[in-house]
Amino acid sequence: MKKTFILVLLSLVCAVCCAFGLAACGDKDNGGNSGSNQPTSDHVHDWSDWVITTPATCSAPGRATRTCKTNPNHKDYTDVAIEPEAHLWDDGEEITPATCMEKGKKKFVCLHNEEHTKTEDIPIDNNAHDWDSWKVTKESCTGKGEEMRVCKRDEKHTQTRETEPMGHYLASPTSTECGRCKTPLAQSFTITRIDETFQITKGTAPATRILIIPAYVKTGETMTPITQIADSAFMSDTFTEIQFSPTLSRIGASAFSGCNGIQSVNIPDNVHSIGSSAFENCVKLKTVTIGRGASEIGAKAFRGCTSLQAVTFTDTTGWKFKDVNLTTNEPQDITDPSANARELKEGDHTTWVMVKD
Ligand SMILES: [Zn+2]
Ligand SMILES: [Zn+2]
Ligand SMILES: [Zn+2]
Ligand SMILES: [Zn+2]
Numbered sequence: 001m002k003k004t005f006i007l008v009l010l011s012l013v014c015a016v017c018c019a020f021g022l023a024a025c026g027d028k029d030n031g032g033n034s035g036s037n038q039p040t041s042d043h044v045h046d047w048s049d050w051v052i053t054t055p056a057t058c059s060a061p062g063r064a065t066r067t068c069k070t071n072p073n074h075k076d077y078t079d080v081a082i083e084p085e086a087h088l089w090d091d092g093e094e095i096t097p098a099t100c101m102e103k104g105k106k107k108f109v110c111l112h113n114e115e116h117t118k119t120e121d122i123p124i125d126n127n128a129h130d131w132d133s134w135k136v137t138k139e140s141c142t143g144k145g146e147e148m149r150v151c152k153r154d155e156k157h158t159q160t161r162e163t164e165p166m167g168h169y170l171a172s173p174t175s176t177e178c179g180r181c182k183t184p185l186a187q188s189f190t191i192t193r194i195d196e197t198f199q200i201t202k203g204t205a206p207a208t209r210i211l212i213i214p215a216y217v218k219t220g221e222t223m224t225p226i227t228q229i230a231d232s233a234f235m236s237d238t239f240t241e242i243q244f245s246p247t248l249s250r251i252g253a254s255a256f257s258g259c260n261g262i263q264s265v266n267i268p269d270n271v272h273s274i275g276s277s278a279f280e281n282c283v284k285l286k287t288v289t290i291g292r293g294a295s296e297i298g299a300k301a302f303r304g305c306t307s308l309q310a311v312t313f314t315d316t317t318g319w320k321f322k323d324v325n326l327t328t329n330e331p332q333d334i335t336d337p338s339a340n341a342r343e344l345k346e347g348d349h350t351t352w353v354m355v356k357d
Contacts, residue, residue, distance in 0.1 A: 046070050056083040059112040087116050098125040101153045129157050141168045141181045167215025167245040169223060173198070176206070178214065185212040191226065199228035199252075205239030209261065215245035229255045231275065237261075244268045251278050253298060260284055263307075269293045269314070274301050276353070283307060288341075290314060297354040302344040310337035311344055318357040329355075 046069040056062030061079040068074030087110040098104035104122030129151040137160065138146035144162045151157030171179035173191040190202040198217050205211040211234065216223040226245065231252035240261040246268060253275035256262070260283045267274065269291035276298030279285060285305045290297070292314040302308060313319070313334050320329040332354065334340050 043070070045074055045076075047076065050078065052080055054080075055086065056080040057086045057088065057112050058082065058084055058110060058116060087118075088112050089118070092120070094122065095119070096122075097128065098122040099128045099130070099153060100124065100126055100151060100157055129153065129159075131159070134161075136163070139180060140165055141178060141183070165246060167247060168212060169216035169218055170214045171218050173217050173219070178212075179218060183212060184208065185214050189214075191217055192230075194228060197225050197227040199230045200226060200233050201230040202233055203237075205234075205237055209239045210241045210243065211237070211239040212243045213245045213248060215247040228252065231255065232257075234259060244271070246270060249273070249293075251275055253277055254280065257281055264288070267291050267294065272296065274298060276300055277303070280304050286310070288312070295356040299349050299351060299353050301349075302341075303349060305345045308341040308345045311340035312337045313340070315356075320355055320357065321352050322355050323351055323353075 047066045048069055050064040050066050052062055053065045054063040059082070061082055064078050064080050066076045068076075089108040090111055092106040092108045094104060095107050096105040101124070103124055106120050106122050108118050108120065110116030130153050131149045132152055134147045134149045136145060137148045142165050144164070145166060146160055147163050148158055148160045168178035168183060168185055169180060170176075170185070170189070170191065173189075176186050176189060177184045184206040187204040187206050188202075189200055191198050192201050193199075200213065203211070213229065214226055216225055218224075225247035227247055228250045229248065229252050232254045233252060234256050235254055236258035237256075238261050239259065240263070242256070242262060242265060244267065247270065248268060249270050250273045251267070251271060254277045255275060256265075257277050257280040259279075260281070262282055263284050264287045265279065265285060266289045270293050271291055272293050273296045274290075274294065277300045278298060279288075279302050280300050281304040282302075283304070283306050285302070286307050286309050288302065288308070288311045290311065290313045294313070294315075302311065316335045319332045319334050321332055322329045
């Protein structure tokens, strides 16, 4: 009885094992994908050619695969030998930059193995000069000048560019004509130092009646800019025209007041301050242009200029009227030149200045 029971149990265990074993083989036969030794009895693989599915690199073998034409689930794999030249180079690092005369060098490192490196030439760079400083080659008081620089590596490499007009200069503080072009600038000037620059404190126009403001005074070997026209410098003079200089930054109070020969004034971009009463009672003055750099126009600067028709601001943004204590302000629209002219010659500006933020 006991023997029979053990036998039955054994055969049950066997049956279960067999069932599982068969199921496992079947699975493998239908879906196996890890080798050619499929446990099937009557299937002979019909392999395709080898196809490289993972290329070999300089550091790792690749893999080739072939597929059974009868059942594409049957696949076979094999290694592809390391390819010593199959590096994967990085973007490279410049070790020596190229110049206008010599090639540079660039070093590359293999991303598979950092011990694999190579260097390559960087071609000559025709723009990579080593410039010396600019030197003036053509001077001009009122027209465009020219300056040039030379490459320190090869003097045949040069570059030129235009320069802005330099303005006239006085050969000494007592000169009255330009040291370069000999144009008479004034009948007399009084030039005095102010900080690091010079100012014109007094003067009378030359016989031409055209007053030309010099840009520099030469003292020894140094050209020092004249940046200011002092208060009352040309008051009530009789010239008909003023030519300002590119170095001027301030026109003093009453500098040109009562100059009743001038008809137009063109204030250059470097001038930031026009003093109070600077052009007051210039009764023939018709047109004024205020340069880009202006930021302050003093009280009564154009008061009593009864002929004034147009005052044009090169930069019309940000202007305000302020009282002389600078405590209140009103934004001002100054885009209309004729309205500006009316306001500046007739408006109550005895205690108001115009400023730009
Ligand atoms: Zn097959
Ligand atoms: Zn490599
Ligand atoms: Zn060069
Ligand atoms: Zn000159």
